[in-house]
Amino acid sequence: MRELTYIAAISEAIAHEMERDPDVLVLGEDVGGDFGGAFKVTEGLAARFGDRRVLNTPLAEQSFIGMANGMALMGLRPIVEVQFADFISTGFDSIVQSAATIHYRFGGKIPWVIRAPSDGGIRSGPFHSQNPEAWFVHTPGLKVVAPSNPADAKGLLCSAVRDPNPVVYFEAKPLYRSLRGPVPEGEHLAPIGEAAVVRPGTDLTVVAYGSQVSQALAAATDLAADGIEAEVVDLRSLKPLDFQTVAESVSRTSRAVVVHSANRLAGVGAEVAARIAEECFEWLDAPVTRLGGLDVPIPFSPPLEDAYRPDAQKIADAARRLAAY
Amino acid sequence: MRELTYIAAISEAIAHEMERDPDVLVLGEDVGGDFGGAFKVTEGLAARFGDRRVLNTPLAEQSFIGMANGMALMGLRPIVEVQFADFISTGFDSIVQSAATIHYRFGGKIPWVIRAPSDGGIRSGPFHSQNPEAWFVHTPGLKVVAPSNPADAKGLLCSAVRDPNPVVYFEAKPLYRSLRGPVPEGEHLAPIGEAAVVRPGTDLTVVAYGSQVSQALAAATDLAADGIEAEVVDLRSLKPLDFQTVAESVSRTSRAVVVHSANRLAGVGAEVAARIAEECFEWLDAPVTRLGGLDVPIPFSPPLEDAYRPDAQKIADAARRLAAY
Amino acid sequence: MSDPLGSHIREALFSTPPRPEEPKAPATQPESGETPADLADELRIDLYRWMRLTRTFDNTMVAMWKQGRGLGGTFSGRGHEGISVPIGLALGPDDVIAPMHRDVGSYLVRGMTPARVFGNLLGKVTGPSGGRDANLHGMGDLSLGIIGYVSHIPQQIPISLGVAMSFHYRDEPRVALTVCGDGGTTAGAYHESLNMAALYSAPLVLVVENNQYAYSTPLDQQMATFAITERAAGYGLTARTEDGNDVEAMYRSVKAAVDQARSGGGPTVIEARTMRMLGHAIHDGAEYVPPELLEEWETRDPVEGQRRRLLAGGVCDPARLEDIDAWARTEIDAAVAEAEAAPFPHPDTVSDGVYA
Amino acid sequence: MSDPLGSHIREALFSTPPRPEEPKAPATQPESGETPADLADELRIDLYRWMRLTRTFDNTMVAMWKQGRGLGGTFSGRGHEGISVPIGLALGPDDVIAPMHRDVGSYLVRGMTPARVFGNLLGKVTGPSGGRDANLHGMGDLSLGIIGYVSHIPQQIPISLGVAMSFHYRDEPRVALTVCGDGGTTAGAYHESLNMAALYSAPLVLVVENNQYAYSTPLDQQMATFAITERAAGYGLTARTEDGNDVEAMYRSVKAAVDQARSGGGPTVIEARTMRMLGHAIHDGAEYVPPELLEEWETRDPVEGQRRRLLAGGVCDPARLEDIDAWARTEIDAAVAEAEAAPFPHPDTVSDGVYA
Numbered sequence A, B: 001m002r003e004l005t006y007i008a009a010i011s012e013a014i015a016h017e018m019e020r021d022p023d024v025l026v027l028g029e030d031v032g033g034d035f036g037g038a039f040k041v042t043e044g045l046a047a048r049f050g051d052r053r054v055l056n057t058p059l060a061e062q063s064f065i066g067m068a069n070g071m072a073l074m075g076l077r078p079i080v081e082v083q084f085a086d087f088i089s090t091g092f093d094s095i096v097q098s099a100a101t102i103h104y105r106f107g108g109k110i111p112w113v114i115r116a117p118s119d120g121g122i123r124s125g126p127f128h129s130q131n132p133e134a135w136f137v138h139t140p141g142l143k144v145v146a147p148s149n150p151a152d153a154k155g156l157l158c159s160a161v162r163d164p165n166p167v168v169y170f171e172a173k174p175l176y177r178s179l180r181g182p183v184p185e186g187e188h189l190a191p192i193g194e195a196a197v198v199r200p201g202t203d204l205t206v207v208a209y210g211s212q213v214s215q216a217l218a219a220a221t222d223l224a225a226d227g228i229e230a231e232v233v234d235l236r237s238l239k240p241l242d243f244q245t246v247a248e249s250v251s252r253t254s255r256a257v258v259v260h261s262a263n264r265l266a267g268v269g270a271e272v273a274a275r276i277a278e279e280c281f282e283w284l285d286a287p288v289t290r291l292g293g294l295d296v297p298i299p300f301s302p303p304l305e306d307a308y309r310p311d312a313q314k315i316a317d318a319a320r321r322l323a324a325y
Numbered sequence C, D: 001m002s003d004p005l006g007s008h009i010r011e012a013l014f015s016t017p018p019r020p021e022e023p024k025a026p027a028t029q030p031e032s033g034e035t036p037a038d039l040a041d042e043l044r045i046d047l048y049r050w051m052r053l054t055r056t057f058d059n060t061m062v063a064m065w066k067q068g069r070g071l072g073g074t075f076s077g078r079g080h081e082g083i084s085v086p087i088g089l090a091l092g093p094d095d096v097i098a099p100m101h102r103d104v105g106s107y108l109v110r111g112m113t114p115a116r117v118f119g120n121l122l123g124k125v126t127g128p129s130g131g132r133d134a135n136l137h138g139m140g141d142l143s144l145g146i147i148g149y150v151s152h153i154p155q156q157i158p159i160s161l162g163v164a165m166s167f168h169y170r171d172e173p174r175v176a177l178t179v180c181g182d183g184g185t186t187a188g189a190y191h192e193s194l195n196m197a198a199l200y201s202a203p204l205v206l207v208v209e210n211n212q213y214a215y216s217t218p219l220d221q222q223m224a225t226f227a228i229t230e231r232a233a234g235y236g237l238t239a240r241t242e243d244g245n246d247v248e249a250m251y252r253s254v255k256a257a258v259d260q261a262r263s264g265g266g267p268t269v270i271e272a273r274t275m276r277m278l279g280h281a282i283h284d285g286a287e288y289v290p291p292e293l294l295e296e297w298e299t300r301d302p303v304e305g306q307r308r309r310l311l312a313g314g315v316c317d318p319a320r321l322e323d324i325d326a327w328a329r330t331e332i333d334a335a336v337a338e339a340e341a342a343p344f345p346h347p348d349t350v351s352d353g354v355y356a
């Protein structure tokens, strides 16, 4: 299969959905014209589909997301880009109060996607490196996905566009151009709500998502050299969460490490670890270990950011401790 | 000791701090004049301390919280009322991006308190019943407290005002006038970052905070009739979290239920349960159980809201299952 | 392209309970495009009829809550009927409205039955939110072109901007109308949305219900100048001030704004000056409002004002108005009975409908 | 009541490295209250001097990043020196400023050394954020009366409103000054904060750097009318437009606004019209900007303009200006060397300083 970078897979997914359905449109800061967004994800779309379908908005997250709510209520399917995931908090009400509750409160459908370029490791500091997915997983009424590879980046985005609910799509900036992989051409959907075992193993389970899946796979290779066979589960969808795949894995390996780039404290990993601890209690031979960002604003300077973030080395270290437990 | 309602204890704490320190002031929607706020917490303060220190703001959460950031940077100690905890999301950036990061980024101190009347059970529907504490516990740089009784309501608020950091203070609306208890007169501080064992017990530990502490105590009484002695730990402070007190209790009881009114999914209880599961692994005789709100917007109609919320009965049921494990 | 509202709206609009004294209901919907400098007599009577129904609803609701027959809190729209009725009546059947908590009139006009509104207030399964949302929140019904209220002020504005932009995008001759209070004008999303509405020439009408108070906070503690209309005009959209207690003036103004929006002329902000006659919510005695102010505005009551005008102008005789008043009473009494008799939702359904 | 800034500021302001050619540094701080209709010659030269230092800083930074000697991204303020320098110079020593990402000049004027700014850019422990914040963010130093930049636009405005309100509350004759871009004017908090600043008559000055673009988005895709000044006036505060490339006009205007605020006359918004001469950030080629526009604005360069003006008016001779240029070059070269030699923070300190 031909290979694409992670970012190219995202661009392809958007174009594919716009081609397929005239109700799909793109909006956000700087997404339009010849420019095509801070990361160039929407480059060329305005020329291809017209300015009306690729709309540059003023700097006004609360209201352009709110506007997407109204468009979606009328059956359009806006793909909203927030320039960095960090700025999603500026439009918070329009997501967690408005979009998230409308179906429950009176049956209105909000079939939008918010694309949030997230994650760090690339020396961008506290305001351009955030991973705010836990806020949205905790909020009733939203779906949240976080692809770890180019094929899922395309497949989950296409599924998100077609989903009748609001989906927050966290794309991992550090993977944009550093990760290439096979991506099916044409129609390709990845189901929302299904995790994937991306590396089978017998000795312990590493549960990860987004950019930490690559790190977990690298750690697994490293561990295999020591004879420790790690199974890697890529959650892919954080809400709904496919706990069954996690439980099935842990029931075989009896040991689990949960890892994400976001703050470990009260992060999505806490939910996963608490469920493993509760529902896989009888199978566990060791305590569930969590890795995540430190409880500090994401620092800029390389030694500090490296200390802040989980990586393959830290995952391997934790896995070794766990295997030796 | 004389007894006060939970809400009177809050009012007393504010007046006490304003009396003590001219840098303490109050601001928010409708807090001033003869009116004194939607719940009358600040009633009488404007007459006593002047309109300048009890400031009615326009409807503009982002900016009046942002204004509090600037005041606090200059050494004032604003006590900000958001009318309902539900509306704290409207000022989200000013809290999670601005206030939370300023000390780490350049050493500025933000000694404010945001008072957030939270929680439900009183038929107020999805927009006047929320418990958004998990968003803030997950965010680096904030402190978060949630008193369960009148004495702590006063003591934690006084401590929060004097703390050099931003503190989000979740007060439980359902306790406002329904819970009376002894409250020390004059100076009374409750330390931020210390949990309390509010009922000793030997068979299992119930970890709770806010309005669910009363429910846990009621459940414990019920359980005692069956010969099950539940220890109840009141977290009081959600960030920093006094895990030592929790661990010490679970090391004796070997069983734990964690309960809060907020959505169970990726709530603060997930963090507590994950830590118990990790750090108390060797002591546990049964899986850690979590109770919390369902993953739905908080419904209005009595049968739905009752189905949504944890209460003494549901805690007792869970505890019985756990004791029998 | 799919039309989520469909043409059911026209039907729904006229499917309210039969009104014996008002057989010519279509008169309430002047042909789109007609600018009513002189309003037809039947329309003028209709404005009264809907205001009377709204007022009777409000009186009854307030009485019930005082008697302890309510559930949770609620909001009175007394004094706002001169706004809430024409914003409903001036819209065409395929238009969409996003009302606030004092706009019961607009729900009724759009075809939501009083029984359903009471059902919502009482947490019954028959309310438009099925017991999920409280009081006058969440009363959306897209088949009637109504978007339920989001409490976070002024969320209705960006949502309505988006509805308007969907019409724009699809080249549909439809209009979105929404409402905010004086308090809403000081919130950030007000500014963002007005700026975008002007920028995109969105078919949007925003009515600012300037009722002089945001909860307990009077205008002069909300803004340095009361130039709501001038500030709105600054974005580059049409803006004007109206007497919100003059229902005919309001109808004309809203209708003109709707026509302008429909024909591609862009958005309008109408500042409707009025007074909130009861407290903020049912529990609020509003002691902070000077009694003289209320007395003055009581003399400008929009319902009684329209009644006097109809009689003075000889538009109809007193008997017809008394029939209307009696009809309203009957309608509302029946609605209360129906809502009180309706069941609560079953607890097992609590998690239904979070996702589509 | 405690004064978190203290009187160290005056000292700090003059503790920048010695400037051989500029012994009379105090001339940069006209006595508070004096409205400089005619600016003193030394002040006019000082405006040039700081602009030259700022420009040399900027040129050097851009070159370093192009050479791969940078860390992460950064933002050029080229063309904005006519704003960033006077907003610093027109303030008194106890005033507080909250600059944005193109306002390096104001940091330098307030006494932050170029070496510290480069330290921040390079993630060194010597930067004001100690390696915690990136590029021109987080460069706060309260001892210099500088608040670090929060990326979420326009957070600097409500923060500065609060700073102003603390002066108001304590009856201190101090002023808060902040900055936003044209893009910032379309965000909600801009509106909320201007409304409150006017309402409370806060001692606040806001300079809107209208540089015609928000990232790639030109003004006409941001707002329907470009009436930034008129809209600001609508809140009931003082508002005026200036040529942001005329540093003397800017100085006069900002100084008058600061004096007005200090004497209880309330807030001012100054729309400073200018052009962003390089891209949004270092990686941005800004192909979306018509080259003619840049060419036109190149002829209006604020630094060269002031140089020409000084020479034409005979305020000083060319040798003095060449000395200043050489001084700036020396200062900046030394600063780069110092910053490049400085250590990174130790990883063990990563969690230090989250809480006070």
Ligand SMILES: Cc1ncc(C[n+]2csc(CCOP(=O)(O)OP(=O)(O)O)c2C)c(N)n1
Residues within 6 Å of the ligand: B029, B059, B061, B083, B087, B090, C102, C151, C152, C153, C154, C180, C181, C182, C183, C184, C185, C209, C211, C213, C214, C215, C276, C280
């Ligand atoms: C963002 C937000 N903050 C606070 C509230 C609480 N609140 C409900 S109504 C109200 C006053 C609204 O005043 P106004 O907009 O003038 O409308 P009115 O009630 O007068 O009709 C407030 C503060 C809210 N609903 N939303």
Ligand SMILES: Cc1ncc(C[n+]2csc(CCOP(=O)(O)OP(=O)(O)O)c2C)c(N)n1
Residues within 6 Å of the ligand: A029, A059, A061, A083, A087, A090, D102, D151, D152, D153, D154, D180, D181, D182, D183, D184, D185, D209, D211, D213, D214, D215, D276, D280
């Ligand atoms: C709330 C928010 N959304 C998005 C961004 C990303 N962003 C950074 S600068 C910028 C453009 C700002 O334009 P303007 O205010 O005109 O300032 P300029 O860069 O022209 O100086 C954007 C969109 C941000 N910083 N904050």
Ligand SMILES: [Mg+2]
Residues within 6 Å of the ligand: C181, C182, C183, C209, C210, C211, C212, C213, C214, C215
């Ligand atoms: Mg009002």
Ligand SMILES: [Mg+2]
Residues within 6 Å of the ligand: D181, D182, D183, D209, D210, D211, D212, D213, D214, D215
């Ligand atoms: Mg700009």
